[in-house]
Amino acid sequence: MEIRHYKFDRITLNPEICFGKPCIRGMRMPIASVLGYLSSGMVIKDILKSWPELEADDIYQALAYASWAMEESVLPVPGAMAG
Numbered sequence: 001m002e003i004r005h006y007k008f009d010r011i012t013l014n015p016e017i018c019f020g021k022p023c024i025r026g027m028r029m030p031i032a033s034v035l036g037y038l039s040s041g042m043v044i045k046d047i048l049k050s051w052p053e054l055e056a057d058d059i060y061q062a063l064a065y066a067s068w069a070m071e072e073s074v075l076p077v078p079g080a081m082a083g
Contacts, residue, residue, distance in 0.1 A: 034062040
């Protein structure tokens with residue numbers, strides 16, 4: 001059963017594809033792979049050339065999803081004193 005992310009329409013989750021990891025549009029292209037290619041120095045043009053089924057908007061949304069997923073939440077600790 002494929003689930004589209006409520007905030008990112010190009011991000012899907014399906015337990016039968018890539019063990020349920022967030023992927024691009026139901027393809028076997030995990031967000032983590034896209035981030036890995038970018039962090040290794042590949043530019044968007046090279047990624048699109050290597051995987052023609054991808055679109056630039058897929059890569060931008062993968063970056064936006066990663067940013068959203070890493071947002072920091074600060075929770076107060078009961079009894080902690082401000083310094």
